[in-house]
Amino acid sequence: MTDLITLKGVNKYYGDYHALRDIDLTIRQGEFFSLLGPSGCGKTTLLRTIAGFEEVTDGTLHIDGKSMKRVPANHRPTNMVFQSYAIFPHLSVAENVGFGLRKDKRLKSEKDKLIAEALEMVGLGGYGGRAAHALSGGQRQRVALARALILKPKVLLLDEPLSALDKKMREQMQVELIKLQREVGITFILVTHDQEEALVMSDRIAVMFEGRIVQMDEPEVLYRRPKDRQVAGFIGLMNFLEGKAGSHVNRAAAAPTKPAPIEVAQQGFLNRLRSQVGLAKPEPKRISHYQSGVEVEVAGLGKALVPADQIKAELHGKPCVVGIRPETLAILFEGETTDRRVTEGVVDEVVYYGDMTYYDVRIAGVEKPLTISMKNLIGRPVLEVGAKTRVAWDERALVCLAP
Amino acid sequence: MAGEQGLSADSKAGLSLVAAPFAYAIVLLALPIGAIILFSFWTQDFITIDTTFTLDNYREALGGQIYRTLLGRSVIIALSVTVVTVVLAFPIAYFVSFHVKPSQKSIWLFLITIPFWTSYLIRVFLWKVILGFNGVVNSGLMGLGIIDEPVTFILYNANAVVITLAHAFAPFAILPIFVALEKIDRSLLEASQDLGETRIRTFFRVTLPLAMPGVVGATLIVFIPTIGDYVTPELVGGPSGTMIATMIQTQFLRLNNAPLGAALAILAMASVTAISLAFIWLNRRWLR
Structure with missing residues (x-):
């Protein structure tokens, strides 16, 4: 597997607040990678840094070999599924999914086909004409996924995508996300505070506390050989x-x-x-x-x-x-x-x-x-x-x- | 629900709560409008009112050149005021909503309402001072050497009415737009950028459509009262800025022809209603 995302010595300050501390991180092509930690540990900040919504104060970020310094979010090969899903309420499901295709030069009929396929992929076939504001939580999330995946990003960023769902729905979506990731082969980076979710879904997990990556390992190693007491207590x-x-x-x-x-x-x-x-x-x-x-x-x-x-x-x-x-x-x-x-x-x-x-x-x-x-x-x-x-x-x- | 046996206790309590405002609405809204409608179908017979039903007033109001001109001008001035007010209010509302720190937003809104601390009449007079022949604008421009003699197109005409009313109604336009902008989930804007759009494109594809309920509200709030405004055209309008309200006042009080005045008022109301409904219909897709 080749390296897709490389962060070296990344630090991020908000005024005096040190949000990210000396982050060194390499994420490989096709990996399902999770950032796990309690709220306020900096995991979302790290994700937003990769997405381009936050500039790093210090350090470098490369995606697919290119420096992302001063590259705004709309020019990065990343797409994000927001915690609130951020579904455009004034658009239909199909318009939401096709939102990012505006600059695509293909014919409208081809785009419609892409949209239908994307909806099919997330199990919402035939929902295109519905108003987005009438969807349930689980459906919103699928629309958010389809909307991001239709652009074939190099990296899909997921910001606590399952936290708003009930337990049954969450477990079902975990399975679907794993399947989907295998199907599309895109690198997924998941932010979560739910250790079980991270263990179930990830190829590798980075555990973060107070802006620092404390341990980065496969789920099993993390569970069986936690590096310190903090990690051990957080995972299981x-x-x-x-x-x-x-x-x-x-x-x-x-x-x-x-x-x-x-x-x-x-x-x-x-x-x-x-x-x-x-x-x-x-x-x-x-x-x-x-x-x-x-x-x-x-x-x-x-x-x-x-x-x-x-x-x-x-x-x-x-x-x-x-x-x-x-x-x-x-x-x-x-x-x-x-x-x-x-x-x-x-x-x-x-x-x-x-x-x-x-x-x-x-x-x-x-x-x-x-x-x-x-x-x-x-x-x-x-x-x-x-x-x-x-x-x-x-x-x-x-x-x-x-x- | 009230059954056949009579009203339930809840319904009774509800009705008694509603009774007072309902009576208030009848006495202060429905009755005067009813009276105006009735009057518009009667005729003035010197000092008495002839109560036989007739459409003569409407024929005269629609047929008379002067009435048509005044009504048309009122609509045009009201539309101009609305456009100017809403177009200027949007950036202000946008600035306060998106660029002012959350802790300072309420102070900004408070500052925006400052013009309301003085009476409407005084504000109109102040505009006379600002726009007049020897007013602030003219002496300022002459002092700077930009003009040689006072400009006259800013007072005692329709322009003056538009300027004055646009200022008077600014807060009414800013507040609903501000509220609509505040309600926009900021992650939608990030989502748009994440999906490849620039900030400007995001504005037109996300922010503006979602702010439309506020813009429509602001438009109606400004447009509806402006068309019948009386004070401003009287004081700063001059002959070319006179609007329909002045004519209604003249009919009622000077020419002692209340029925014709009533018919003009009804026609003005009908125009406002028609234009407003058309506007809402045009914007229906944003108002779901």
């Missing part, structure tokens, strides 16, 4: 325990039994989406056996061997924060056994979601209860608050982060 749920890292050890010979490979739970929703889009269900990620790692003393759990790629070298021998995802912990119900390590706990809180139950379990030596998510499989009871239970955990799922 994570339990944090105090820890003290020791040094690198190799216990190849010493391993008493070979532990079975464990499956790292994928989010059910992600799988569902993938199958809807027609992607094969991914092979369950198995963490391979490992025999060397860093010994970490984890509060409440005891000594554990953390895989070397889940702890940075500079943390060796230092206090750290140990992160554990709720789905890598497991409640052991009556009669269940495991070859994983087990600790005792008391149920502190139960939140029932239908397909899942989230437990907060208090274990000795840890102040904050651990959150554990369990699938409600057949025959599995829902425990009550106060119940004594055993919690299975696995050292291979631990991540050490800077405190």
Whole structure:
């Protein structure tokens, strides 16, 4: 894949306010790229900078090898789907979709055909004659998409396009956007504050806090190996325990039994989406056996061997924060056994979601209860608050982060 | 809804609320108009009114050269005032809406209404001072050496009426246009640029069409009262700036011919209505 958009050392100030800080970013041709972060982190500013609505104070922006310095929005090979959709209320659906074709030299009949095709592509075939102001939220968004895609931009920019839709509609549009992106092969840049949306849709995600890109990785890496506590807390749920890292050890010979490979739970929703889009269900990620790692003393759990790629070298021998995802912990119900390590706990809180139950379990030596998510499989009871239970955990799922 | 058993409590409450304004509208609007309409079909018989139904007044009003001239001139002056006012008001409204900081918009609107702090009559007199033979404009231009002797085409004619009325009605045109511009979602303008249009093109393809309800409103607000304006043509119009209202006043008070005056008033009203409706019809696609 070739690089399409390159930002180098981009800074943006609004007066004294430092909105973008030292942004270095490369987005490849055909990629579905997401900018993820809480509101006010600068993700929309970054998107608007690429679109040409904001000038950078400092640094360079290249699209398709050309510098975008002083190139106004109407001359950039980008098109945008606005958060409010920005559908022209005085025009019909077809006039909205054809808005950008004015300078196109083709015949009107050819343009009409293009418009009809674009509407067909977003599932609004036959809606051309409707008044734009009479459309529903989901339809507006499709019109906004068609209006941008008809111009065949090199990059499509999406500014929180799904945030105004209800949950069902949003999930449906996520699938459609992924399909559409594969179909047209255009680079998509999505701004969102919804981590699930970013994980589901993106090839790569840049997580932003306070104007800075903190981590840029594929969804899975981002989820499994967050760079710091902030990222870990923003992407999904994570339990944090105090820890003290020791040094690198190799216990190849010493391993008493070979532990079975464990499956790292994928989010059910992600799988569902993938199958809807027609992607094969991914092979369950198995963490391979490992025999060397860093010994970490984890509060409440005891000594554990953390895989070397889940702890940075500079943390060796230092206090750290140990992160554990709720789905890598497991409640052991009556009669269940495991070859994983087990600790005792008391149920502190139960939140029932239908397909899942989230437990907060208090274990000795840890102040904050651990959150554990369990699938409600057949025959599995829902425990009550106060119940004594055993919690299975696995050292291979631990991540050490800077405190 | 009120059933056959009588009015529900809600309907009663509603009707009693509406009763007072309704009575007010009857007494102050419908009755006077009704009276004028009635008068226009009667005739003046020296000091008494002959109440036999006749169309004579309308025949005379439409047939008489002087009435036709005055009515036609009133329409033309009112149209000129409207065009001048709206064309000048638009940039002001645009500036306040798009280029003034949000926190300062209300002070700007407040400044725009300043001319209203003095009476309409005084403002008209002030224009006499400004436009007169030895007025501000003439002495200024002569002082600068641009003209050798005072220009006379700016007072006691239709031009003076247009200038004075355009000034008087400016805020009425600025405010509705401003409101329409304020309602435009700014992301629409960005969307237009994103889709390849320049700022100027964006103005004509997005801003102006969306501001049209305000422009139509401003046009009607200026046009409707101007056509029947009496004070301004009386004071600054001179013989060539006289409008239909002066004739109506003359018929009612000087010539003691209320029925003919009433018929002229009805005809003026009818012209305003016809032109306004035609204008709205022409702009119907912007007013959905």
